[in-house]
Each structure stands twice: as structure tokens, then as C-alpha cells.
Amino acid sequence: MTSNPRVVVIGAGPAGVTLARHLGELGTPALVVGDEEHRPYNRVLLAEVLAGRYGPEVTALPAPAGLLRGRVAGIDRAGRTVRCADGSVIAYDTLVLATGSNAVLPPLRGLYTRDRELPEGVHAFRTMDDCLGLSKAVRPGVRAVVIGGGLLGVSAARALAVRGAQVVLAQQSERLMERQLDPAASALVRRHLEGLGVEVHTECRVRDVRSVGGAVRSVELADGYALGADLVVLACGVRPRVGLAREAGLDVGKGVVVDDELRTSDPHIRAIGDCAQHADRVYGLAAPALEQAGVLAALLAGDGTARYTGTRALTRLTLTGITGITGPKGPLRGPDTPFDLAAFGETDPRPGDDVVQLADATRGTYRKVVVRDDRLVGGVLVGELGTVGALARAWEGAEPLPSDGGPLLHLLTHDGGAR
């Protein structure tokens, strides 16, 4: 590598753009190639845009100086070049894959038209284009079916209901947001959605999408019941975008496999963000993507000691849309917070764990922490996030808790000064 290596980044999402910004500050400019039409934006805020709470411009990320619009179609590792879809070729010393993830499109009958397109009215929920398409189609009284009751499905259903749609949420498993929440917190989220008029169906499998003249009309459930639909949102998870890496012969598991220096199986190629798999883990979250971008910038700018060893991120959402992640420096907060929720780690205890729960059914608040031996291993807060700062510090620091018996309750009732 030369002292001023040519760094080419594929993907202008939060990971790629943050890397380029850090590199620029460190005097190592990078060229970022991004295939979306819009200027770089913060995907985490899309539900807020759909809810009508923010205009799309609020989500803009500072665009890096060297931003090229285009799609990279292939990597020539031997020649150290990338080929763009328009035929242009770009040379690199170091290539960074920051290609993110794609929405998973479930294997439903009738999901595609004859032209292999989604029928009119059917949308994934991943990109600004998805969000603007949905936003244009939603009107008071529109019948919307959201397929998937995870974090994305819940926030999409919430946003559409706020916009006046009649929303049905179909969740295959037995409760909402089961990856993040324990049953009590899931039940509060359900109650909140139902309070907004969303009809929630759990243990409900969608089988078919029915269209007429290329436009969706209904979705059919596994038991044969048909739900009329003018809009369908596919919120069935995401999958790392690894096609380029696989075709180039890099080591790929669920994501592009990287080591603590975010190096792939080719020493000249690194990977960060949603597309990367570090220590067997693909995060699919903003905080690890940004942390990886920071570590890689330091490495590429010559700090040979920088390492990425994993992120202990606390997911925090506000159900007008998701407002992001909090770390020890505090959460990203919107101007109004009608239904706050934070979750981290293991929210379902194992036998022998200590658990403290505080629930107030009238106010719809719920707080719980799980402690194993003397470590905080998980927790969930719904409706009342006053203690999120103290919990985040205890969780991310992974320090042993004091053994005087009081710390559990303390964690749930005191913020410790800062958030």
C-alpha cells in the first residue's frame, strides 16, 4: 500500500458515508460509489418520514466530497479495479464494501407480476424510494396490510395508522418484536398499536397476494381468509448484500466475513456495516455500522492499533417511527415521544438469573432488568425511559455491579445524572 492509498468505498449508506467523512478529516480522501438516486440519508429515520413527522430532507447525511453516483457491478481482485454498471472502471489500493442489506421478499404466491415486478401497492420498507412510494399512496381510509411484526413492521404499521390508514398487521409468530422484547413488553406495544386502530393478528401466516390489472387487491391468509388491501408493506427482515463479494470469491457467510481489522479474506478489501459479518455476527443496526466506520478510518489513516471487537448496542425506538440507538453519550431524541421503548441484550431470563420488574398498567409503563451473576445481561423499558442512560452505561461497560443488593432497583429508578 502507498502512503496515500486510493480508498474506494462501495455504498453511500451511513457506514460508507461516515467512513469517508472520518477519512477526509484524517487527510485520506476516499471515493464513495453509491447507487441510490437520493443524496445520502439516515435510513433509521424513514419511519418518521412515513409518519409525516419529518420531511425527507431532515434525514440527509453530510455528503462526502468524493461521491460518485453509480452501481458497482463487479470487482477484479487481481487488477484491483471495480467495474461500474455504466462500463467505467475505477482502480483502488483499498476497497471497502459498505453495501448494506436488502429487504427480504417473502416467498408468497402472486408476489410478482409477469414482468417480475411487485404489483402496484406492494412495497418493501428499506429505501427512501420505498418510503416516498408508500407516503404517496397512503391516504385516510386506505386499507393497508403490513406483513411482519418485527421492529420494521411495527414502526411501519404505527406510521401508516398515524396517517389515517386502516392497518392490519400480520405477524407469523406469537407476539410482536419478539427478537427485542419479552412477552410483557410485546403486549404493551400491541396495546399501543391497537389504541391507534391497528388490527394486530399474531400466529398469522400470509400465503397469497392477489392483484387485478397489476394492482394489489387483497392478501390471503393460510386459513383461507382474505384481507382487502390497497397497500401492502413487506417487513419480513433484511439480508446482507453480499453478491459482489461472493462473485469476487471472498469468504462469505451470512455477511462478508471480516476480522478485527475489518479485513475480508482479501487483504486489500475491507467490509463494514450491515454487509459485514464479524465474529459470526451480522448486526443490521446503525450503531455497529458507525463504530466499524470509525475503527476502519483510523486503521486506513495509519493507526495500526485500532481494532473492532464488537458493539454492545442498546436499541431505542420511539413509535412514531424509530429514532435510533443510544449509547453512553445519550439517545437521539425527536421533539415528541409518544411511545418510547428501549431494549438490549437478553430480555428473557435463564433459570438462576435475577430479575427486577416494575409495571404500571394504568400508565402503560414497564421496566425490567436481567442480571446474571453480577453482570447486567439485558433489559427492557417501555413508556418510561428516565433510567436509560444509567442502564446503557452499565450494559455497555459490562462492569460487575456493586454487590450491596440495591443496584438492580437503583438501575431501574435512577438515571445517575446524564442521558
Ligand SMILES: Cc1cc2nc3c(=O)[nH]c(=O)nc-3n(C[C@H](O)[C@H](O)[C@H](O)COP(=O)(O)OP(=O)(O)OC[C@H]3O[C@@H](n4cnc5c(N)ncnc54)[C@H](O)[C@@H]3O)c2cc1C
Ligand atoms: C425503516 C428502517 C428503520 C431502521 N431503524 C433502525 C433503528 O432504529 N436502529 C438501528 O440501529 N438500525 C435501524 N435500521 C437499520 C439501519 O438503517 C442500518 O443498520 C444502517 O442503515 C446500515 O448502514 P449501512 O451503510 O451498512 O447500509 P445501508 O444503509 O443499507 O447502505 C448501503 C448503501 O449501499 C448501496 N449499495 C449497495 N450495493 C451497491 C453497489 N453495488 N454499488 C453502489 N452502491 C451500492 C445501497 O443502495 C445503500 O445505499 C433501520 C432500517 C430501516 C430500513
